[in-house]
Amino acid sequence: MAGLDFEPALAAALTRHVQGITSVGKLTRLSGGASQETFAFDAHTASGTLPLILRRAPGGSRDGGSGQGTALATEARAITAARACGVKAPEVVYVLTPQDGVGDGYVMERVEGETLARKILRDKEFDAVRPKLAYQCGQAMAQIHQADASQVPELRLVTGPQQLAEYYERYRAYDLPKPVFEMAFAWLKPRIKEPKRTVMVHGDFRHGNIMISPKTGLAAVLDWEIVHRGDPLEDLSWICINAWRFGVTGKVVGGFGDVPEMLAGYRDAGGDAYTVEDVRTWEVMGSLKWGIMCMGMYEVFRTGYDRSVERAAIGRRSSENEIDLVNLLIG
Amino acid sequence: MMDKPTLAEIITAAREFLENKAMPELTGRTAFHARVAANALAIAEREITIGPAAAEAEHARLTLLLNRHGTLEELNAALCARISSGDMDLDTPGLAEHLRLTTIDKVRIDQPNYSGLKTALAREDRGAAV
Known part of the structure; x- marks a missing residue:
């Protein structure tokens, strides 16, 4: 599917940097707007499957955190700081770097629940x-x-x-x-x-x-x-x-x-x-x-x-x- | 010059096509946008029906409130300037009532099912009964 051609790069980044992840699959786009794109995917480890979410800048661009929004790496650090105080928020698993070739963004756990x-x-x-x-x-x-x-x-x-x-x-x-x-x-x-x-x-x-x-x-x-x-x-x-x-x-x-x-x-x-x-x-x-x-x-x-x-x-x-x-x- | 079907009838026909014929055959984002389009046409229908009398009443209130003549746009800009300068506020006789009536009419056209309209109308009924 067009637009998901970064899956190999994402897999390479995660297997290299996140301990335990051996491969990724089922990458699916959930939503996309002018400010962010969200994808769901699964990561595989020796002990089972991790349901994950990728949030990245549109089209995998470098994200300067323009306008009202915050840069994605900043967002990831804010979530981590909030979780340290007990806030229930998805755990950030990995923050993408320019070397990964996926664009700016981060990977977090996929939690279950209702938002409607x-x-x-x-x-x-x-x-x-x-x-x-x-x-x-x-x-x-x-x-x-x-x-x-x-x-x-x-x-x-x-x-x-x-x-x-x-x-x-x-x-x-x-x-x-x-x-x-x-x-x-x-x-x-x-x-x-x-x-x-x-x-x-x-x-x-x-x-x-x-x-x-x-x-x-x-x-x-x-x-x-x-x-x-x-x-x-x-x-x-x-x-x-x-x-x-x-x-x-x-x-x-x-x-x-x-x-x-x-x-x-x-x-x-x-x-x-x-x-x-x-x-x-x-x-x-x-x-x-x-x-x-x-x-x-x-x-x-x-x-x-x-x-x-x-x-x-x-x-x-x-x-x-x-x-x-x-x-x-x-x- | 007024031909038939009227503007309102043409828009109603287009909305009914979207709702009754197009939407059942559409899926996903396109179905959603067809619904939004039908709602947009419904706004136009209500504005054609309610709009002229609402605008006329708004214009009459503004003329009285500001004690001057002008188009609706000019008078609204003048009212905004006087509120912004502190020259007029919610204690100005007639202003609160004008804002309430004008906004009720706007929402009756834009979103007649919005909960805030029900709240405003319920208060108006209560006020009228007192």
């Missing part, structure tokens, strides 16, 4: 674990925030006020005045403060990036693509925005739990004490950010970079965030 919000929120098999998830997510975020960021010195620091200013600049560049967004920016400006503490932030902690087991609940935190340093409230609030509740509006945390449960898990795992109000202020920030990202999808369509109907349609989802902001700010 609709199943997690509605299927019977998750009934038992669903009430625990908000607490478990709080614990996981506390652990992520305890990671030793000095292990990953290249992580970019983005504080709340800085992020607000950057998003305002993006919004203004789109030149599409939206009074609700303008109001949210004005409302947030005096309320989004410098962080009390600067920590390693996952940056995209939400459905799709958390893997749930019907037996144990939170099984893995995935997709560390925009990991950075910043305010703990950025992670604590992002999973609370209405977009990630998938219709279960009354359960603020991901449609499965309440903010006090999440904050209790956060504190019990050694995190700072935050209030429901702190999270709500940052929830406004989250909805605004997602709304501006939707505007960005339209921009990608308008400028001709991606003419898909999907890109165009997502542009119209900006108004979902406008109504969420109206509900938050006006009530």
Whole structure:
């Protein structure tokens, strides 16, 4: 299959550098976007088969960690630092080097579990674990925030006020005045403060990036693509925005739990004490950010970079965030 | 000048083709994109139906709020400038209500099934009952 011609190079790298691996097979592309490609494959050892994942830069290119994303080698180091604090995340098995000829990227273990919000929120098999998830997510975020960021010195620091200013600049560049967004920016400006503490932030902690087991609940935190340093409230609030509740509006945390449960898990795992109000202020920030990202999808369509109907349609989802902001700010 | 079928009827026909004829024969990414395309056409149908009255009401509210004339684009840009400068905020009489009504109309066109719209409409009903 075209595009998988790097399998021999991948096999050579892994058999040379990872003890116990004798061969690889079943390389299958799972997804690919502008920023990363993901492949599943099996590695064979004397004692059995290891299910693995390869994440690499598109087309096997050299990845500079451009734009919002983090370089893949940095992402791998951030996952390792998080795991050292007890975070359930796939173990990084190998980080590719230029000599391997596969492109920039890394290999990690392939974990089992569900990432589809609709199943997690509605299927019977998750009934038992669903009430625990908000607490478990709080614990996981506390652990992520305890990671030793000095292990990953290249992580970019983005504080709340800085992020607000950057998003305002993006919004203004789109030149599409939206009074609700303008109001949210004005409302947030005096309320989004410098962080009390600067920590390693996952940056995209939400459905799709958390893997749930019907037996144990939170099984893995995935997709560390925009990991950075910043305010703990950025992670604590992002999973609370209405977009990630998938219709279960009354359960603020991901449609499965309440903010006090999440904050209790956060504190019990050694995190700072935050209030429901702190999270709500940052929830406004989250909805605004997602709304501006939707505007960005339209921009990608308008400028001709991606003419898909999907890109165009997502542009119209900006108004979902406008109504969420109206509900938050006006009530 | 108005020919038949109307613009709305033509778009409905195209959407129904996608939903009833094309989608059952498609698989994978193409089936997914056909669904997205059908949803996009449904947005267009709703905008044709609801849009003109919504825009007219928005324009009337903006004219009153800003006490000036202009196109919808000009008035929205002017409103944004006044919010940004701090000249107008949520305590400005009529502004919160304008933002609420305008956004409700937008989402009725864009994503009528979105949970946030139900929340906003439920609050409006409650407000009206008080």
